[in-house]
Amino acid sequence: MSPNPLSRRQVLKTFGLLGGTSLMLGAMDAWELKGAPAGPRPQLRGTQPSTRVLVLGGGISGLIAGHELRKLNYDVRVLEARDWAGGLTWTVQRGDRHTEMDTGERQVCDFDEGHYINAGAWRIPHSDEGIIGYCRELGVELQVFINASDANFFYEENPDLGPLSGQRVRLAEVKADMWGSTTELLAKAMNQGDIDVPLSGDDLERLTQFLVRSGYLDSEDYVYSPPAARRSEGRHDLGALLQSGFWARARSLNQETGGPAPLFQPIGGMQQIAFAFERELGDRLEFNSEVRTVRQGEDDVRVVVRDTRTGEEREEVADYVVCCLPMSILQKIDVNFSPEMAQAVSETGHAAVAKMGLQMARRFWEEDEGIFGGHLWSRSLQLGEFSYPCYDYFAQKGVLLGYYGSSRQAGLDQLPVRGRIEHVLTQASKVHPQMREEFEHAYAVWWEKIEYSEGAYGRGPSDDLLTRLGRADGRLYIGCAGASEDPAWLEGAVHAAWRSVEALHERVMRG
Ligand SMILES: Cc1cc2nc3c(=O)[nH]c(=O)nc-3n(C[C@H](O)[C@H](O)[C@H](O)COP(=O)(O)OP(=O)(O)OC[C@H]3O[C@@H](n4cnc5c(N)ncnc54)[C@H](O)[C@@H]3O)c2cc1C
Known part of the structure; x- marks a missing residue:
C-alpha cells in the first residue's frame, strides 16, 4: 500500500482540474462511490442464553446485530433513543x-x-x-x-458550456445525437476504407450494420436521422454537445451511483426494512432509551440510559456491548474506551x-x-x-x-x-x-x-482506521456503518454488524 494514498476526493479534484466538469462527472460515475458487498453471512453455531448483550442504537446495524444475537439465543436487548426504529x-x-x-x-x-x-x-x-x-x-x-431514464433532463446555465446552456436537454437527445454523429463519422470512414479494421469482409459488413442500427443511420448513405424516440425535433450539433459535457452520462451501460442497473427499493419506503426487524425483535427492542454513558470494567459493562419520556435514568448491566450509534454521537457521549479506540473514534467523520x-x-x-x-x-x-x-x-x-x-x-x-x-x-x-x-x-x-443523528452517513475510513475500529475494545464492539468500508450504504451497516457479532460470538464460545 502506498504510504500516502490519494483520497477519492483528491483524485476527483485532479480529474476536475484536468478535464473540467464533464470529466469529473464521468469519474464519479465510474467510481460509483461504493464499496464491495458485505459477502456471505457468517454461519454461526452454538447458543448462549446466559450471556447478556446490549446493542446500542436501533438503526439497521443495531437491528441486524440484535436479530442475529437473538437467533443465537443471547440475552440481547437493543436500546434506541427515538420512539421509532431505522435511524438513517x-x-x-x-x-x-x-x-x-x-x-x-x-x-x-x-x-x-x-x-x-x-x-x-x-x-x-x-x-x-x-x-x-x-x-x-x-x-x-x-x-x-x-x-x-432517457427522459431525464440536463439543465446548465454556465455560458462556458456553449449553446446548450440555458436549455433543457434530455438524456435521450444527448445519447441519440452523440451516437448518431459519431457512428455516422465512423461508418462513412469505414466505407471509404479510411479505417483499417482487422476483420473479414463479412464481419466488416456486420459491423457497419451495427453502426447503422445503434446510431440510427440511413443504411444507404450512413447519414444520421434522429429517431422519434429522441423525443424532440432536430439534432444537436456535435461540437455543442461536446462543449456541454452532457456526453459524460451517455454511456454504453446503464450504470449510475450504486452500480449497474437494476437497483431496488422496498415498496412503501426504506423504513419497511426497519419495521420488519422491529416485528422480529419484539420487546427486545426498547424505544425512548437514550444511552448516556458506557462504563466497562473487568467483569461487565454498565450503561446509563435515560428514558426520554420521563427523564429518569437507569443503569443497565451486560457482559458485552455492541455499539451501533452514529459515530457523530459516539464521539460525544461518555464511553471509557481505551485511549487507542477513543483516538480512532475521534478520527471518523460524516x-x-x-x-x-x-x-x-x-x-x-x-x-x-x-x-x-x-x-x-x-x-x-x-x-x-x-x-x-x-x-x-x-x-x-x-x-x-x-x-x-x-x-x-x-x-x-x-x-x-x-x-x-x-x-x-x-x-x-x-x-x-x-x-x-x-x-x-x-x-x-x-x-x-437532527438529534440522535447529528450528521448523515460516515465518510469512508482509511484501511488503517477501519482495522482499528474493527477490533474489540475490551467488552465493547463497534458495529455501525461508520465503522465499515461502505459507510454511505446499508451494506456497510450489514457488514459492521456481522463483523461485531461474529467476533463476539467466537470469543464467547471460546469461553
Ligand atoms: C441522505 C442519505 C442517503 C442514503 N442513501 C443510501 C442509499 O440509497 N442506499 C443505501 O444502501 N444506503 C444509503 N444511505 C446510508 C444508510 O442509510 C446508512 O449506511 C445506514 O442506514 C446506517 O445505519 P446505522 O445503523 O449504522 O446508523 P444509523 O442509521 O445512524 O442508526 C443509529 C441509531 O442510533 C440511535 N441513537 C443515536 N443516539 C443514541 C443514543 N444516545 N442512545 C440510543 N440510541 C441512539 C439513532 O436514533 C439511530 O436509530 C444513505 C444515508 C443518508 C443519510
Missing part, C-alpha cells in the same frame, strides 16, 4: 416530526396519507446481497428503483447532507414530460440530485425529491425551512415551471440538525 432509513410520512437542534424550528409532515419521502437511504444495488438477503428473510417486498421532499398536487413530470423516475442533472440549479418518484406511477399526486445534496450548499443550512423550500421552488421552476402551482407540502431533513 427514515421514511418520512404524515404525522412524522422533528425539531432542528440549532434553531428549534419544528416540522410536522403533512403529506397526504400514503405519500412519503425516504429522507436517508432510498436505493439498494442488486449486488448488495447482505441487505437484500434480510429483505428476503423478513418478507420485505422490493421493487425496481429507476436511477436514470457527510453534511440534506434532503427535501415536496408533495405535488399533480404528477406533472409524468403527465406533461413523460418522466418516470430518474433525476434532473444540473449544477447551476444547486439542487443536488433532484429526483422523480419511481413508485405509484399514474397516481394523482406524488412526492418529488426536490433536494439531495450538501446541507450547506447556497447557504441553505442558515435559512429557515420556508427559505429552503423557496430555493427549491425557484430553482426547479426553471426546468419545471409547473412546480409552484402544483406545490402542496414540503418536509426538509438536514441531518446535521
